[in-house]
Amino acid sequence: MSFRLTQRLRREGVPAERVSAFIERVKPVLGERCSTRFSDLVSYSRDYWPISLHWLLKGEVPSLPDAVVWPESTEEVALVVSAASSLGIPVYPYGGGSGVLGGAVPEMGGVVVDLKRMRSIRLYEEDFIVEAEAGVNGYYLESYLNHRGLTLGQIPQSLYPSTVGGWVATKATGQFSTKYGGIEDMVLGLEVVLPTGEIARFPPHPRSSTGPDLMRLFIGSEGALGIITRVWLRVQPYPEERILQSFVHESFEEALQAVRRVLARGAKPAVVRVYDRIETKRHFYAFEEAYGKVLTIVILEGSSEVVRAEAGILEREMGGKPLGEEPVRHWLRTRFDVREAPEFAPLGVVFDTIEVAAPWSRVVELYHRFKEAVGSVDGVLFVSAHASHFYLQGACLYFTFAGVPRGDPTEFYNRVWDAAMRATLECGGAISHHHGIGRQRRPWLRDALGGGYAVLARVKAALDPRGVMNPGWGA
Numbered sequence: 001m002s003f004r005l006t007q008r009l010r011r012e013g014v015p016a017e018r019v020s021a022f023i024e025r026v027k028p029v030l031g032e033r034c035s036t037r038f039s040d041l042v043s044y045s046r047d048y049w050p051i052s053l054h055w056l057l058k059g060e061v062p063s064l065p066d067a068v069v070w071p072e073s074t075e076e077v078a079l080v081v082s083a084a085s086s087l088g089i090p091v092y093p094y095g096g097g098s099g100v101l102g103g104a105v106p107e108m109g110g111v112v113v114d115l116k117r118m119r120s121i122r123l124y125e126e127d128f129i130v131e132a133e134a135g136v137n138g139y140y141l142e143s144y145l146n147h148r149g150l151t152l153g154q155i156p157q158s159l160y161p162s163t164v165g166g167w168v169a170t171k172a173t174g175q176f177s178t179k180y181g182g183i184e185d186m187v188l189g190l191e192v193v194l195p196t197g198e199i200a201r202f203p204p205h206p207r208s209s210t211g212p213d214l215m216r217l218f219i220g221s222e223g224a225l226g227i228i229t230r231v232w233l234r235v236q237p238y239p240e241e242r243i244l245q246s247f248v249h250e251s252f253e254e255a256l257q258a259v260r261r262v263l264a265r266g267a268k269p270a271v272v273r274v275y276d277r278i279e280t281k282r283h284f285y286a287f288e289e290a291y292g293k294v295l296t297i298v299i300l301e302g303s304s305e306v307v308r309a310e311a312g313i314l315e316r317e318m319g320g321k322p323l324g325e326e327p328v329r330h331w332l333r334t335r336f337d338v339r340e341a342p343e344f345a346p347l348g349v350v351f352d353t354i355e356v357a358a359p360w361s362r363v364v365e366l367y368h369r370f371k372e373a374v375g376s377v378d379g380v381l382f383v384s385a386h387a388s389h390f391y392l393q394g395a396c397l398y399f400t401f402a403g404v405p406r407g408d409p410t411e412f413y414n415r416v417w418d419a420a421m422r423a424t425l426e427c428g429g430a431i432s433h434h435h436g437i438g439r440q441r442r443p444w445l446r447d448a449l450g451g452g453y454a455v456l457a458r459v460k461a462a463l464d465p466r467g468v469m470n471p472g473w474g475a
């Protein structure tokens with residue numbers, strides 16, 4: 001059987017003699033943990049970027065690397081990076097590959113560094129700090145902590161396939177973020193292999209005032225400024241009590257205002273999710289009282305005294321009609337179910353999600369303008385949203401769209417993204433709340449950062465003078 005595979009994005013090749021020189025340098029240390037087998041190269045040619053599923057159905061992958069390595073220590077990562085850097089070979093860090101924007105795609109070839117063999121955990125129980133190597137799996141870390149009466153509180157929908165290093169690199173956030181914050185609120189210390197191969201350590205402290213917080217440069221850097229090898233994270237006692245509650249409101253606006261009142265009174269629910277009418281119907285079709293309305297689910301958790309006080313605030317401020325625990329239990333049972341994108345792609349349906357954020361003063365405007373802009377792209381079947389991460393200052397809107405393109409799916413996909421990103425920028429919103437930039441969002445990065453783009457470019461040039469780390473990202 002013949003098998004032909006096209007590389008959709010591959011922009012430049014690395015000369016074969018340089019790849020051989022790289023392998024000669026690292027093979028004596030890594031042995032079988034350095035591979036150029038075709039099956040390995042194909043496996044690391046993509047992440048979870050939904051449009052790449054459509055390419056795959058046509059025998060196309062985003063881009064093949066020239067080699068894949070699986071280091072087991074920071075020193076091995078440093079060896080790989082310094083060898084690649086001295087030879088001018090691109091380096092692409094790879095965690096769980098659950099990124100949804102093509103961030104880990106080895107666009108220029110070179111070497112993919114899979115961190116998953118770096119998976120040790122150490123707990124400093126008295127200090128409420130856990131130290132995890134970058135490749136530690138998210139679910140494994142949370143289970144490890146739960147067995148010891150603790151929680152990190154970072155539960156992204158991709159808990160099972162993602163890694164700690166990936167969370168920090170993408171500035172990820174989880175379903176329980178309204179209480180626990182995003183990963184940036186949890187990181188106390190970091191260890192990074194810089195693009196030159198040097199190792200930088202930012203040790204953990206409860207707080208420090210020793211110059212600018214340089215560690216934060218690497219949170220959200222998506223592999224473009226170095227490879228995160230170790231992270232120190234703050235942990236919390238496992239909640240003593242949980243209270244589940246749900247409400248129906250007549251409109252999305254009304255429900256958002258109710259949540260704003262709850263937060264303004266000082267309550268911090270772990271989970272708050274407000275589903276617009278379409279999403280209420282999609283996700284909660286079994287609950288008749290919610291038909292044609294907007295459903296909000298809430299989870300309060302923590303020590304009993306605090307949670308009960310918060311429940312009082314919820315009861316006073318939420319308004320609408322309480323619907324009890326059952327819709328929340330339904331969400332808890334189904335919250336990791338993400339079958340739609342892979343199921344729809346073979347049917348020719350393009351399906352994706354786009355998360356943005358705005359302050360309270362613009363969030364409703366953003367909701368309507370985004371829906372209008374995306375909904376008017378030819379071929380779009382529906383656009384829906386829920387608000388899922390809340391702050392005293394505003395909220396994240398998490399949109400879902402599906403469409404049947406008349407022509408090329410990629411062209412259709414990019415038209416939808418363009419409409420979405422423009423509407424967000426026009427409303428003064430953040431173009432990404434937690435998925436990051438990757439390859440899909442790069443056309444709008446300059447506009448989103450404004451004068452900050454030049455700062456990013458200078459930091460990148462200073463840390464990575466040979467431009468080897470994740471080239472193509474953000475460019």
Ligand SMILES: Cc1cc2nc3c(=O)[nH]c(=O)nc-3n(C[C@H](O)[C@H](O)[C@H](O)COP(=O)(O)OP(=O)(O)OC[C@H]3O[C@@H](n4cnc5c(N)ncnc54)[C@H](O)[C@@H]3O)c2cc1C
Binds near residue numbers: 095099104438
């Ligand atoms: C079904 C599904 C649900 C999701 N839900 C959420 C969610 O609830 N919240 C959320 O925030 N995200 C979510 N995501 C997106 C994704 O899971 C996150 O971005 C996650 O943090 C990526 O982790 P990863 O280990 O898979 O990273 P990868 O996909 O492997 O890499 C992501 C980026 O980080 C870089 N990178 C990875 N590891 C390192 C490292 N050690 N050092 C430097 N750079 C590195 C890569 O080069 C790439 O640019 C979801 C994705 C899917 C598929």
